[in-house]
Each structure stands twice: as C-alpha cells, then as structure tokens.
Amino acid sequence: xxxxPTPTYQAPTxxxxxxxxxxxxxxxxxxxxxxxxxxxxxxxxxxxxxxxxxVAxxxxxxxxxxxxxxxxxxxxxxxxxxxxLGATLHEEFGGPSLGLQxxxxxxxxxxxEGNTSVSAVAGELLPxxxxxxxxxxxxxxxxxxxxxxxxGHVVTNNHVVTAAAAGGExxxxxxxxxxxxxxxxxxxxVYDLAVLQVDGVxxxxxxxxxxSEELLVGDQVIAFGAPLGLSQTVTAGIVSxxxxxxxxxxxxxxxxxxxxxxTDAAINPGNSGGPLVNIAGxxxxxxxxxxxxxxxxxxxxxxxxxxxxxxxxxxxxxDQILRTGEARYPVIGARVSTSEQNELAGAVxxxxxxxxxxxxxxxxNGDRVIALDDNRVTDGVTLIVQIRTxxxxxxxxxxxxxxxxxxxxxxxxxxxxx
Numbered sequence: 071x072x073x074x075p076t077p078t079y080q081a082p083t084x085x086x087x088x089x090x091x092x093x094x095x096x097x098x099x100x101x102x103x104x105x106x107x108x109x110x111x112x113x114x115x116x117x118x119x120x121x122x123x124x125v126a127x128x129x130x131x132x133x134x135x136x137x138x139x140x141x142x143x144x145x146x147x148x149x150x151x152x153x154x155l156g157a158t159l160h161e162e163f164g165g166p167s168l169g170l171q172x173x174x175x176x177x178x179x180x181x182x183e184g185n186t187s188v189s190a191v192a193g194e195l196l197p198x199x200x201x202x203x204x205x206x207x208x209x210x211x212x213x214x215x216x217x218x219x220x221x222g223h224v225v226t227n228n229h230v231v232t233a234a235a236a237g238g239e240x241x242x243x244x245x246x247x248x249x250x251x252x253x254x255x256x257x258x259x260v261y262d263l264a265v266l267q268v269d270g271v272x273x274x275x276x277x278x279x280x281x282s283e284e285l286l287v288g289d290q291v292i293a294f295g296a297p298l299g300l301s302q303t304v305t306a307g308i309v310s311x312x313x314x315x316x317x318x319x320x321x322x323x324x325x326x327x328x329x330x331x332x333t334d335a336a337i338n339p340g341n342s343g344g345p346l347v348n349i350a351g352x353x354x355x356x357x358x359x360x361x362x363x364x365x366x367x368x369x370x371x372x373x374x375x376x377x378x379x380x381x382x383x384x385x386x387x388x389d390q391i392l393r394t395g396e397a398r399y400p401v402i403g404a405r406v407s408t409s410e411q412n413e414l415a416g417a418v419x420x421x422x423x424x425x426x427x428x429x430x431x432x433x434x435n436g437d438r439v440i441a442l443d444d445n446r447v448t449d450g451v452t453l454i455v456q457i458r459t460x461x462x463x464x465x466x467x468x469x470x471x472x473x474x475x476x477x478x479x480x481x482x483x484x485x486x487x488x
Contacts, residue, residue, distance in 0.1 A: 174220030206238025214295030214344030256391030262326035278350025295344025307335030337376035339348030
C-alpha cells in the first residue's frame with residue numbers, strides 16, 4: 071500500500087505580499103526629467119512591485135497569503151473523505167475490492183505460544199467456521215468454509231459451490247445456526263477455491279491465517295467442518311506429508327492440481343472447504359480431498375489420508391479474486407502427459423502451443439522434463455503442480471532430456487484465467 075505524499079506549503083515571502091508602489095517611492099517632482107528626455111512608459115517595467123505582486127491580481131485584491139495553504143488542506147481532507155466514501159459505496163454495491171490487504175484479515179496467532187490444547191483451538195476456530203449449502207434445480211452441494219476477513223468474505227472449495235455457479239442459491243450456516251444468503255465473488259477450478267460474499271456475518275471473527283511453509287511432518291493439526299452434514303465437527307491428527315502432488319476432479323477440464331498438505335485428521339464428505347488449523351489456532355490449509363481404496367476422490371469415506379490446499383495458495387487466489395473478480399494461474403503453454411505408465415521417469419511434453427512461453431524457450435514435442443529449478447519431476451502431475459506454485463511472470467528453469475542428452479531451458483511463465 072502506498073501512502074499519498076503529504077502536501078507541503080510555503081507562506082508568501084515579504085516581496086510577494088507587497089502591493090504596487092509599496093517598496094519604491096515615486097521620484098520627487100522637482101527631479102522629474104523633462105518629458106522629451108524621460109518618457110514614463112520605458113520606466114514602468116523597472117518598477118519591481120508590479121511583476122512581484124500576485125496577490126494583487128484583478129478581482130483578487132486583499133486575499134491573505136494563508137488562504138492558499140488552507141484551501142489546499144481543505145481539498146486534501148475532502149479528497150480523503152471522498153475516497154473513504156467511495157470505498158464504502160464500492161463495498162456496499164459489490165465488485166472487486168482492493169484485495170486481502172484491505173479487507174481486514176488476521177495473521178497473528180490467537181493462542182499463546184506453546185499451546186497444546188486442541189479444545190483451545192476448537193474454541194477459537196468454531197465461531198469462524200461455517201457450513202455451506204449450494205443448490206440449483208436438482209443439483210446440490212454441501213461443504214464447509216471459514217470467515218476470511220472482516221468484510222464478510224468466506225473461503226471454500228470451488229467444487230462445493232459449482233452446483234450454484236449458474237444462478238443457483240447459496241446459503242451459509244454460521245456457528246449459531248443462523249442462515250445467511252451468499253453469492254460467489256469469484257472461483258478457481260484450477261486451484262479448487264472459491265470466495266463468497268455473505269450477508270450478515272461481519273460481526274463474526276475472521277479466522278487467523280498462518281503459514282503451511284512452517285509446518286513439519288508430525289506437527290499436530292485440526293480439521294474443522296460439517297462432515298456428512300454434521301456441522302461444527304472437529305477432528306485432530308498430524309501432518310503426514312508436505313508438498314504432495316494431488317489431482318482431483320472427474321474430467322480434465324474439472325481437474326484441480328494441488329501441492330497438498332497431507333494429514334491423517336479425519337476428513338469426510340462435507341469437510342471440503344473447511345479449515346485445517348495448526349496448534350496455534352491459525353489456518354494452514356483448506357480441506358479439499360481424501361484418498362480412498364479406489365483412488366483420490368472428493369466423495370467417499372475417510373481412511374486417514376486427507377489433503378488440504380496450502381494457505382499460501384489460498385491467500386494468492388483469494389487476493390486475485392477480491393481485486394479483479396477472477397483468478398489467474400501460471401502456464402508454460404505446453405500439454406504434458408499425465409499417464410501413470412511412465413515409471414517415474416519425468417514428464418513427457420505432448421504438444422507445444424505456437425507462440426507460447428514454452429516455444430519461446432525452445433521446448434519441443436517429445437522432450438522429457440526431469441527437473442524444475444533442481445526439484446525432481448517424476449511425472450506430468452508433479453510438473454503441473456510444481457509450475458502452479460509459482461506466479462505468472464516468474465522465470466523457471468527446466469531440465470530436459472532430448473536425444474539422450476540433458477539440457478536446461480529458462481521459461482518465463484505466462485498466465486490464464488481459471
């Protein structure tokens with residue numbers, strides 16, 4: 071955020087404050103030269119008061135020197151009031167705002183350092199956790215979410231509200247059982263995230279946002295939500311793994327690729343969109359998917375393998391949505407094989423788009439990507455997930471195998487909406 075520069079004002083100098091004729095007295099009459107030798111007209115420009123008296127302009131005589139700084143200060147105050155009023159009206163009548171920085175998020179740990187009590191975490195987070203009901207005709211979705219900021223925004227999964235995205239109804243149930251109407255501010259199918267504007271929840275405390283980057287495997291975490299429709303449910307577990315490449319969705323167009331936090335805290339259908347919280351009471355992820363014996367799914371029973379979207383990605387996507395109404399994600403402009411039959415040998419490039427960042431960097435069809443910025447790439451999903459941890463405009467280095475030789479290519483990431 072940039073503060074407007076404070077205007078500085080300078081009082082008029084004594085010379086600027088003089089009136090015509092106040093400094094140089096008229097020449098005595100006896101000494102006046104004869105008219106043929108000293109015409110009055112040529113002497114007029116030499117009189118200093120005339121050009122140095124801006125306060126004596128026609129129609130402005132007698133205006134005190136302090137008037138201009140006072141008027142400028144008044145204009146500044148009016149501008150600030152107008153800006154605040156404009157922001158209020160903008161917020162009241164909808165539309166993108168100025169992002170997370172302006173929406174009143176919390177980041178300080180709500181609990182004392184060294185807390186070990188899950189019940190203390192529950193007491194802190196339950197008032198900030200909500201249940202979400204989305205309906206449209208015969209389609210419906212149910213899930214969870216949490217209060218993001220003091221402006222009445224709620225974060226949840228995209229797949230929770232997809233049923234109502236085309237004109238359906240979204241209702242949010244708070245911790246006291248009150249039902250509120252809500253609408254979608256923006257959503258990202260790519261990251262499986264959505265931001266809602268909810269009526270009447272500004273008095274509810276927003277959840278504090280932490281950092282999944284600070285988690286260690288084995289750290290205690292707590293999952294909140296409404297599994298199977300049972301609102302205000304709390305389950306506890308540990309961080310089982312970090313940076314786990316996970317893809318969810320029933321088709322390529324609906325797939326979300328997540329660099330997930332893995333946990334054994336019980337997550338069931340209805341937990342989607344709820345917060346995963348550290349022992350300090352800060353949200354470190356958004357519950358999104360679970361593994362079953364049949365594979366990764368969003369609708370099945372818990373077997374102790376759940377996945378959450380890291381809060382860092384949530385912050386980036388929510389900020390984009392609040393500022394612009396849409397989310398963007400980084401791309402290289404190439405299609406990669408996601409087949410599981412590659413024996414962890416890297417990601418094979420199937421097709422390079424004309425005019426894309428990949429083509430500009432020299433990537434070709436058939437190249438096998440084996441590393442991104444020195445991080446090993448085992449398959450197509452891993453490559454996609456790693457790329458999506460960066461931001462559009464970032465430059466990444468791909469290590470590829472081509473004709474039995476390794477090469478390094480620098481790619482400046484492009485972006486798409488999704």
